[in-house]
Amino acid sequence: MSDLKVLLTREQIAERVRAMGEEITRDFAGRKVTFVGVLKGAAVFLSDLARCVALEGSFDFIAVSGYGNGVVHSGEVRLTKDVDESVAGKNVILVEDILDTGLTLSYLTRLLSAHQPRSLKVAVLLDKPARRIQPYRADYVGFEIPDEFVVGYGLDHAQRYRNLPDICILPVDELGASR
Numbered sequence: 001m002s003d004l005k006v007l008l009t010r011e012q013i014a015e016r017v018r019a020m021g022e023e024i025t026r027d028f029a030g031r032k033v034t035f036v037g038v039l040k041g042a043a044v045f046l047s048d049l050a051r052c053v054a055l056e057g058s059f060d061f062i063a064v065s066g067y068g069n070g071v072v073h074s075g076e077v078r079l080t081k082d083v084d085e086s087v088a089g090k091n092v093i094l095v096e097d098i099l100d101t102g103l104t105l106s107y108l109t110r111l112l113s114a115h116q117p118r119s120l121k122v123a124v125l126l127d128k129p130a131r132r133i134q135p136y137r138a139d140y141v142g143f144e145i146p147d148e149f150v151v152g153y154g155l156d157h158a159q160r161y162r163n164l165p166d167i168c169i170l171p172v173d174e175l176g177a178s179r
């Protein structure tokens with residue numbers, strides 16, 4: 001394994017995720033929520049966040065492609081897996097690992113809204129505002145981070161590093177010439 005610099009430790013992540021869960025618990029008091037995670041990156045964040053929300057909750061997952069194994073956004077987002085159950089009438093919390101160009105979440109927000117959820121909020125662990133192509137603001141943001149490519153805690157580079165417990169910066173030499 002190459003030497004990765006830690007940007008956010010597991011302790012920092014756990015503390016922030018707990019606070020986000022408490023905020024969601026307060027905002028949705030007395031209601032049921034449906035967490036819709038964006039595969040695969042958001043799986044780790046969703047599982048931690050959902051356990052910090054003290055409300056009745058269900059899980060669903062959606063998957064998109066757009067990046068392939070590279071790090072440059074193709075500008076095109078395609079749905080590769082839809083939710084298993086209808087989101088109509090539900091309090092949906094769309095859960096994503098990172099908000100980068102904004103293309104993925106703009107697309108998914110439009111898609112899910114069209115199915116008439118009762119409410120739709122978006123929770124992202126990380127936000128890289130410097131990289132935005134499509135203006136987009138998430139409702140719950142864990143951390144704003146600088147324009148670095150990060151891995152760990154669900155985030156990958158070419159499917160590697162997802163199981164690192166900390167969020168680390170991938171050195172430029174590993175990113176290759178793609179960025």
Ligand code: IMP
Nearest residue numbers: 098099100101102103104149150155156
């Ligand atoms: P957006 O459409 O550019 O906002 O894309 C967000 C998606 O890009 C995320 O779901 C990630 O899969 C991927 N992504 C963006 N930045 C990073 C990063 O720094 N590390 C790993 N994946 C990233």
Ligand code: MG
Nearest residue numbers: 039040041097
């Ligand atoms: Mg992703």
